[in-house]
Amino acid sequence: MQERRYWLKAAILTMGFALAATAFTPAQAGEKVTVFAAASLKNALDAINDEWRKESGGEATASYAASSALARQIEQGAPADIFISADLAWMDYLADKKLIKADTRSNLLGNRIVLVSANANAKAVEIKPGLDLAGLLGDGRLAMGAVDSVPAGKYGKAALEKLGIWPTVEQKVAGAESVRAALLLVSRGEAPYGIVYRTDAAADPGVKVAGTFPEDSHPPIIYPVAITADSRNADAAAYLEFVKSPKAAALFEAQGFTVSK
Structure with missing residues (x-):
């Protein structure tokens, strides 16, 4: 009986250590960067995400749709880390609602x-x-x-x-x-x-x-980019910098975009 109690205590203790280890594991470690991007970016951004994976070992997954649909999804709580809009208006829409980190916003691209x-x-x-x-x-x-x-x-x-x-x-x-x-x-x-x-x-x-x-x-075609206000992904800032890097610029230009300086 005593031996049984000993093993029961040991099992409970082991389980407690396992749960504690899980509880203190960083929730964002190795998490994919989720990008909500205007549909017109698909070819260029797919190539950029491949390069990001090769260079950083990180993963990025992109959801492509009209900027209007993506902005509304973010407004409704969709889990996005990065938003790239095909116009200023939909980025302004999220900015007005405090749904992007204002200090991460910049103009990324142009188009015709x-x-x-x-x-x-x-x-x-x-x-x-x-x-x-x-x-x-x-x-x-x-x-x-x-x-x-x-x-x-x-x-x-x-x-x-x-x-x-x-x-x-x-x-x-x-x-x-x-x-x-x-x-x-x-x-x-x-x-x-x-x-x-x-x-x-x-x-x-x-x-x-x-x-x-x-x-x-028509008004200038400008693609702004920003990190969303709810993002807690530790890799989001590094991904954003990569998207603005010379290597990414070359991939955007290969698809016909102009890169904002």
Whole structure:
């Protein structure tokens, strides 16, 4: 009986040490950095995350969607460490709600918007005031991100308004949940033309750039980045620095982004 009590005490003591060891193990040790990034960043950021793993031994996992959807997910408590938006407005949205660490915010990248065609043999289009885009569309639709929320859609609408084209095509717009979804509509031949980022067009061999929108026809395309307010990941700051490093810059530029200096 005495021997049984001894082993029972020993077992309890061992279990207590095990639980104590678990309790005092840093919760963030080896945890993946979770990145919420605009859909247009997928190709470049996938390559950057591979390099981050090779250089640091750490892991980064990215969730890609429209900046609007990602910002709202963060607002609702989604566990993200880093947010990279395709426009300033959605980063401002989170900043106003104290959901990012303000001192980690910076402007990371720039981009251009282009008109893409599903037809690899399509003629070049000069994008200027008076362009008969409705005529080019015929009975088809103009694929673009949702113009009230998706950054690429907002940039596209602003450009079409500035050029006086919007009233002629407003009823022909096929609004998509993200810029990559809009790109897919064109690539699959479900829409004859679409407005996407230059970088998206370069990532899909199924489309051809028909024309590039003048830079002064829309607000500057800026991608800001920041660590989220709720992040407790010890690797988040190091990952952010890597994303802003010369090595990452080369990978962004290879996809057609411009890197903020």
